[in-house]
Amino acid sequence: MAGVEFHPVRVLAIEPLTDDAVSVSFDIPTDLSTLFDHTPGQHLIVRATVDGQDVRRSYSICSAKGATSPSVGIKRLPGGVFSTFVHDTLKIGDTIEVTPPTGDFTLTPDHDNKNRYVAIAAGSGITPVLSMIRSVLEFEPQSMFTLLYGNKDGRSVMFLDELDALKGAYPDRFVIVHVLSRESHEIPLFEGRIDAEKLERMLGTIIEPAAVSGWYLCGPRGMVDGAQGVLRSHGVPAADIHDELFYAGELTESTVAVDDVEGATVRFTLRGRTSTATVATDGAPILDHVLAIRPDGPFSCRSGACASCRAKVTVGEVRMDKNWSLSQAEVDSGQILTCQSHPVSDLVELTYDV
Ligand SMILES: Cc1cc2nc3c(=O)[nH]c(=O)nc-3n(C[C@H](O)[C@H](O)[C@H](O)COP(=O)(O)OP(=O)(O)OC[C@H]3O[C@@H](n4cnc5c(N)ncnc54)[C@H](O)[C@@H]3O)c2cc1C
Structure with missing residues (x-):
């Protein structure tokens, strides 16, 4: 779950698809090709600094399984921060950061299937x-x-x-x-x-x-x-x-008050390191507190749609505002979307390292 590692890759091609959509393909270095091998339906998280902000968005891979340079199709959203950057600023040859493919919306082809x-x-x-x-x-x-x-x-x-x-x-x-x-x-x-x-x-x-x-x-x-x-x-x-879903509603605004004096104790483990935050039960979601302490924490859509910020609760209980990406079985096993989660019990322990 914590495996949201970004890799710098070169933009190989940008091609128009419609008046407001382009395809962008990435030049994946040979030593990363196995890591970037995708199951059809998965997406990449793409990251860039736009107007000084670290902006990350998910884009589904549209190329067939086994493609050496994966491509994505990005539609311009009026006023959209990242899609506008891609359409107006990104150029062939630029370097941009992407994660390996992720996501459970998948179809795994099998030669013997008659489906x-x-x-x-x-x-x-x-x-x-x-x-x-x-x-x-x-x-x-x-x-x-x-x-x-x-x-x-x-x-x-x-x-x-x-x-x-x-x-x-x-x-x-x-x-x-x-x-x-x-x-x-x-x-x-x-x-x-x-x-x-x-x-x-x-x-x-x-x-x-x-x-x-x-x-x-x-x-x-x-x-x-x-x-x-x-x-x-x-x-x-x-x-x-x-x-x-690509979009589950308005983004959760970050209203984090990291100095919340009252609230539950949330202890989280990320890449082997454990940190503690005090999180109000009805304030900003747990992810915002995690990012305030560990800016390398995993996230992308912040609206409950992409599951990049998932973690597993090992102690205590949380409530989620929205969940458009975890299955019931995953929720039953303790998984949560930290961008949507608020503590319910006085102590919550969770780990991104599963
Ligand atoms: C798993 C996953 C896969 C995705 N794959 C693709 C893909 O293949 N191609 C693609 O173009 N997009 C895809 N998206 C959506 C993409 O991640 C961005 O949300 C989208 O490009 C808008 O980002 P932005 O920064 O331009 O807009 P923002 O600046 O984030 O948003 C601007 C405004 O529009 C609203 N908004 C955001 N997204 C939408 C939407 N989709 N519909 C209506 N209103 C919206 C926001 O709440 C905000 O008010 C995917 C999302 C997820 C979660």
Whole structure:
């Protein structure tokens, strides 16, 4: 868990994907290639100093498994600190810091599988899914992949050329259904947003849920929650549905008062060193106190979505405001998102070193 080690790497290429999205690929030194080998669906944490601030964001790898120079697709968010920096300032040849791949939203291809996968993605949610599609088509010759992909209009579809090329190369194993919210289509089912109602109508017509072995959902919370509900109501086991949110709501603002005089004792171990903080039960989350003492502590989205800041509670109890990234089994085993956690018991001991 504490393995959020950044490595300086060179930017190998920056290519436009749409008016507001670029792909960025990284030149991974040969001695780090094993460390950077990814499972389709994983993301990297990318870090840069922007206006004097240490800024870190997660970006899903969109290249196929085994790619020597992993790439990510970054959509510009109006006013967004990191995406604006990437679009306006980052150049080919620059050095930027990245972590090895991380994350549990994964599909591990196996040559002998004869599976049928369905991904439901919207906007930049295509990035982890594209890696899965490329990898399944390449490494699972008997499996099929269907992609339901929602966007505003044709111009805003990220990786349109790549998806068309995959469709051309694997016409019998790859099906792509574009659903556009601001363009009309002769088939009304393919117009609008991918919401629960639309998905309900697709199941049983273009997709037979019982034949699907894995569902992969990546997009805004409304789409992901809606799809989860519809799939579960069709009897799809929870274990077959995998989802990832890129954004879980407004960021937790750092309001840390490291000098909190009253509060619980939080003892945390990070890379073998144990430190102690006093943390108010209703103040800033534990992560903010950790970073005040150990600026090398792991974090990225700070909104409960990426799990970079996860740790394991060994003594005591915490409460989490939000959790969009840990499974119930992980929570049951004591894992927490420190960016969302506040002490409940007077003493909490936790470790990032698991
Ligand atoms: C696991 C994971 C994988 C990700 N993969 C990708 C990827 O492949 N491609 C990609 O483009 N992004 C991806 N993201 C999102 C990415 O990490 C950043 O959050 C995004 O680029 C915005 O960062 P920013 O610094 O530009 O915006 P910020 O400065 O962080 O945010 C600006 C404003 O927009 C809000 N906001 C932040 N993110 C969003 C959002 N997604 N939608 C709506 N409002 C938002 C913030 O609350 C804030 O008000 C991923 C996130 C996670 C957790």
